[in-house]
Amino acid sequence: MVNQESLVAWIEALQEVYAENKEYLTQLDSAIGDADHGINLDRGFTAVRRKLSETKCEDMSAVLKTASMTLISSVGGASGPLYGTFFLRASAVCANKTELAEADIVAMVEAGLEGILHRGKARPNDKTMVDALTPAVNAMKQALAAGSGVKEILEKGVEAAEQGMTDTIPMLAKKGRASYLGERSIGHQDPGATSSYLMLKTAANLWN
Amino acid sequence: MVNQESLVAWIEALQEVYAENKEYLTQLDSAIGDADHGINLDRGFTAVRRKLSETKCEDMSAVLKTASMTLISSVGGASGPLYGTFFLRASAVCANKTELAEADIVAMVEAGLEGILHRGKARPNDKTMVDALTPAVNAMKQALAAGSGVKEILEKGVEAAEQGMTDTIPMLAKKGRASYLGERSIGHQDPGATSSYLMLKTAANLWN
Amino acid sequence: MKKLINKTENLVKESLAGVAAAHADLVKVHYDPNFVVRIDAPVRGKVAIISGGGSGHEPMHGGFVGRGMLDAACPGDVFTSPTPDQMEAATKAVDGGAGVLHIVKNYTGDILNFEMAAELCQAAGIEVAAVVIDDDVAVKDSLYTAGRRGVGTTVLAEKICGAAAERGDNLAKVVDVCRKVNANGRTMGMALTSCTVPAAGRPTFEISDTEMEIGIGIHGEPGRERMALKPAKEIVEMMANVILSDLPFKSGDQVIVMVNGMGATPLMELYLVYNELNKICQAKGITIVRQLVGNYITSLDMAGCSITLLKVDEELLTLWDAPVHTPALRWGV
Amino acid sequence: MKKLINKTENLVKESLAGVAAAHADLVKVHYDPNFVVRIDAPVRGKVAIISGGGSGHEPMHGGFVGRGMLDAACPGDVFTSPTPDQMEAATKAVDGGAGVLHIVKNYTGDILNFEMAAELCQAAGIEVAAVVIDDDVAVKDSLYTAGRRGVGTTVLAEKICGAAAERGDNLAKVVDVCRKVNANGRTMGMALTSCTVPAAGRPTFEISDTEMEIGIGIHGEPGRERMALKPAKEIVEMMANVILSDLPFKSGDQVIVMVNGMGATPLMELYLVYNELNKICQAKGITIVRQLVGNYITSLDMAGCSITLLKVDEELLTLWDAPVHTPALRWGV
Ligand SMILES: Nc1ncnc2c1ncn2[C@@H]1O[C@H](COP(=O)(O)OP(=O)(O)O)[C@@H](O)[C@H]1O
């Protein structure tokens, strides 16, 4: 079961994961973007962690809303509003809840993805974070339908996200900065798909 | 004996010598100056050669005057007016002459050096072309006094100029751009002293 | 990486502090959230104009704040679009009751952040309109992509819309003028070297001494194509061909030209580029009526240039010539 | 070497052609000998002001030709002082009967060539005076050396003397004003990278990624000292200390400041430098009354900056504020 404490632990772990992967994500972004994705997320999640340590959040929804607002006002770029929206939609799913069951976790990620699709207007195969999150949500829904527990649901999601992430390599980018490269965007892994995969993986490592 | 033809041959040879040494002189100038001495002289003597090929010079003095004016209006930098003045003073020495005897040649170089001293106000040991030309003139005067012929006078001059040129290496520059370097000018051979040595050497190779 | 900075994290703020100190007669700088605002803002009854984007493109946008141009600029981190709270605070600071125009360069990040800001401002009862600049002919446009980038035309749009607002046009009219500028402006860029994002610490891309990138943006992104370095004449021809055929510009057209340096290009070379461009325009019967040659929308320490052509009519030209007084652009005052 | 040029030999001319085309309303360009002249020259009864030097320092000097500043500029080859025939022809072209001032930067080449030109002009019956600018505090001055280099103060001298001539001062008075500017101006420069002289084709000096040159001139000469790269704050302190103690500048002084980029330095960094300098001046009670931040006297594609302080009184400040209309400097018009 996932409670407020596990949510906070996840976000704190995300800060560590993005700090560790700052160079790596930035490197991916320099191939087909503007070399800042890792820097952006590191800055954003550092701010979120600081904010959470200063703020008394009354419930799970408040934790995610604080994360959302802080990401929106500290990340900038494309990923700031997109991940900000992800957490905002996720926070709505948690409203009035003190614990998240299997279905809630899947609903939360699905709502987050829908928020990203709504904001960014990307479609599958556009070579964005959507290409990691969409298969992940599908896999998680299947696992949920098959009666799996939290751990297994998340593991299925991570597996699908990882596949989705590597599947972005041969894609021609149609959204975001990478799209300006046209054919030259082919052959590189999308940084946002990579950071989305890391986000789910971090949850899978913590929650069960 | 040096006649108008030998003078022209000398200037034509100088063009070739400075073209060959363009890189080398520029390299010397980049250590303690602004990396253009070879470029300047190459441009200047190319212009002089072109000018002489287009101009009907009535006598030796006119040849040197044409060289002087062309250097002045095509070289720029410190070396333009200095070598321009050298040739202007040398041209005065040739006035009304059709051939130059030993004494005339020494007088010509000496007058040229005096022109440079007058224009540039440098003194020996300031790490300039003066440090090649001064010992050269002294050596040539000695050789002349000892009754040497043209060839030997010039060879003595070249020998002294070469020594004077390498003697600039340990000097602290007090004139020209190199002086801005202060202590850092020590340990480098002066480009102008080098081009002056080449000038005499070219004459020694041709005249006898 | 060699830069005149202290700590990378403080670069944007310390640079803004320099702008504030140097141009205290023209602008004020607010921190947290960061924005640069015209000294006499809000100007009652005037449409206010705001632009913003990542830092590293100086003088754009902060250098264009002042009479006859922008009311505020929102600088993000280096090459990272600003966040909605910056635009929201700036919009509130400059709103003079006649509405606010957001001039947005077409990058996903800028679009999304400005969109969120507009939602916040509208919720607060401020009339906000946004015009997206997408003038980069290096990018093939398509309904199904992020479209073209916003580059050089942004500078011209800020000047011209600033003049329209200053003469009293209402928001709808300023929006129209901005769309007209965008519709008639085309830009293409090229790079000789990569820039180095301070936080990244090394050049964004590797490039050999005999190659160049054609069709770059302003964020050190690789361009459309990498090719062998060519003489300036051929480079300018190549760029001009794409630009001229895109609008298309025709014989008899009057244009404002901007030959822009990417940050590390000597002015001497920019004038040489202008000379080549001028010859091409003359040959095609296109008249350059006004021009800017220099660093206006840069990409940190990148060597390279961009060329912008804006087809103008009487109205746009009059607005161009109107007085402007900002840190980076000044005339008639 | 990566540059936007065609043939190295034609660079100066083609760049001048760009200046001529871009600024046909302000200047005319003459070729063989090369000089840039104010469009309305000669101005009858006005003292004319000419400067010149090697190319590669753009916008100086050609960018400063126009109303309220220079009457003509003589560009030499890259980093090579112009030849006397250029200054002679320019002097004849701008002489309005009130005499001509030559503003000469203290380099042996410039001095010698301007001297020869002055002799030629005087022989032709034109009254010519020369003032030598030698403001570079990085060079230890001495009677027995070439003395200090002329650098940043030259820009300020051209503006201020231009205004003096414009208001009708006679030659002797303009000379006095120029000497006063030189006496009160001090500059120091530093480089992060070398520049590349086009004809040489490779960087003038090698420098590692962790070093800088302090006390450089504007020709890619090595500086007084090479040292480990430091944060901007420490670099500016080091430069300001030498400048401030040289005049010396004192508490209560009013100064015009120029923070100048060497060609490849992002404006963002120059403002950061300005910020550091401003804090130092404030702490010492020195008031910055006017300032320029940008590329004014460059060294091709060198990264680095120079700082100039000019102590001003009422007279110099009034002259500074007078209208100026040139390609690179414009206000009041
Ligand atoms: N329209 C979009 N929808 C979804 N994701 C997007 C969109 N545009 C960009 N992205 C994602 O954002 C990532 C880049 O984020 P980041 O580098 O932080 O922002 P920026 O591109 O503004 O520098 C891309 O790798 C991509 O996954």
Ligand SMILES: Nc1ncnc2c1ncn2[C@@H]1O[C@H](COP(=O)(O)OP(=O)(O)O)[C@@H](O)[C@H]1O
């Ligand atoms: N005052 C002077 N008197 C004599 N020679 C000088 C003087 N100043 C400089 N030189 C000579 O000129 C040379 C440099 O010439 P050059 O590189 O062509 O000119 P610049 O220094 O203007 O670039 C120096 O190496 C030195 O020998």
Ligand SMILES: [Mg+2]
């Ligand atoms: Mg990015």
Ligand SMILES: [Mg+2]
């Ligand atoms: Mg030299």
Ligand SMILES: [Mg+2]
């Ligand atoms: Mg970015």
Ligand SMILES: [Mg+2]
């Ligand atoms: Mg030189």
